[in-house]
Amino acid sequence: MSARLRRGLLSALAIVIALVWVFPVYWMANSSFIPNIQLQSFIPTFFPAPATISNYVGTLADGSFFSALGMSLAITLTVVFFCIIFAFLAAVAISRFRFRGRTSFVIAVLIVQMLPAEGLFIAQYKMVSAVGLLDSVIGVSVIYIAAVVPFTIWMLRGFVAGVPADLEEAAMVDGLSRFGAFMRITFPLLAPGLVASGVYAFLQAWNEFTVALVLLPSESAHTLPLWLRGFVQASATKETDWGQVMAASTLVAVPVIIFFLIVQGRLTSGLVSGAVKG
């Protein structure tokens, strides 16, 4: 087989695999635009023609989506805000200073980063309910920040270390204070890192399900993932209205997909950087 033919066949295979992989995402969007009557048929509809937005209208009708959206936004913004500040300060500490306890801190951060929510949610539930913060933005945010801050520190550490301290010193020689040098030289160079970690924190908090399920038991306090699950469950008690469920899923997924595409590259290299660089 000639090299060109081989390459052509493999390319065709790659495209087929791409289509298979993307199919569930397509199917979600597709079903969300098809009237439920048509989805009831035993023959699937592969293209949404004629398309309808009635599923979206039905999904948004009772306003619970907006309540969940508000809750998700409040929690996510709180997490992103504090996470970036806390992680930034810690990243400066571990990449600009050598001090006693530094290695222990780094090890602790790396271990905490690996701890699964499934291993701690019972205790987190007891703790948060003991201080009366179930169903509140604060309770769940504290847990989220603690869960997200380790990886964010790790990510930012690389960025802070990437800005040579010499640059700051040069600015200090030119008469800036150390703080001034940091704010005017290093900080702007860190902007991409801050954006990347902010988006990472956003995605984690926005998508989180396990801890939210435990700490936000009331329906009025549900975040979008809980709302979506509740929506499916409610819908399943009668004949599942898949059109509306898919419209709901699409509403939850679209902002995430957009943000994810922005941060994807850094996320991959952050997780395996040591290995890829060799």
Add this chain to the structure above:
Amino acid sequence: MSAISTGRRRHPAPYLLLVPAVVILLAGMGYPLVFQIVTSLQEYGLAQQFGKPAPFVGLDNYAELAGNADLWWVVLRSLVFCIVTAFVTLAVGALLALLMAAVTTAARLILQVGLLLAWAMPVVAAMTVWIWLFDRRRGVVNYLLDMIPGVDMNRFDWLAQPSTFFLVASVIVIWMSVPFVAFSIYAGLTQVSDEVLEAAQLDGTNGWQRFWFIIAPMIRPVIAIVLLLQLIWDLRVFTQITMLKDAGSKSGEFDLLGTYIYKLGTSSQDFGMASAVSILVLAITIALSWFYIRSLLREDQA
């Protein structure tokens, strides 16, 4: 270096900078962890929920767990699920990475976009779509399988028995995880220099030998880390199993560790036992993570 390194010794600055992160980690992770270890050594059932003091029972919870056949089935199922899923994910991801390296730029971009979209899907949204795809009566999967001559999958209920339930769970988790693996390994592949490969080709090696003796050793570190992360992540499939159980059956045969703990903590209200099982999960995770943490530490010290 001098301006910053002088006065670095005993300088309070780094400690002050760490205060917020340390405080939040202690509040969100440290305290629950300690509470959990303590609770796992106590009898903490329904009576304690209503304020009765929790007596220390030493390792009784663990002893009870050790003798609990249900738990061992759950542990076994979780480990088998985790290991099978992680290895299949790795194999598929590695093949797709090799495919990316072998095809035209256009085909590669199409494949990468397809994988990225799947990767970006929020877990809960992905689960609803997959449950719809595997729907007994109107799911596309049954429809397509039924079109194969001789196959009768009409109204086949995938979520009704554990074997097909976990097959579906595994397929979904693999679908979600392969993109990360494929991108990571592809990134590793691009580090293998073309000159070395050409030299090897001139020396008369065939494609398989070049893969086995040159490419494979060079991407081994990436593969090790990716496999480790997959093993750790595939232990925590609480969301996926919970949603599949919503659509299927509530029966205990469909539990993995996460949902098992949740059930102990919520329906049985047995926090002592739930904590003991949680500690088991944490121990398995930390044992698995150790190599990963070590490799990251090496990078930190470099």
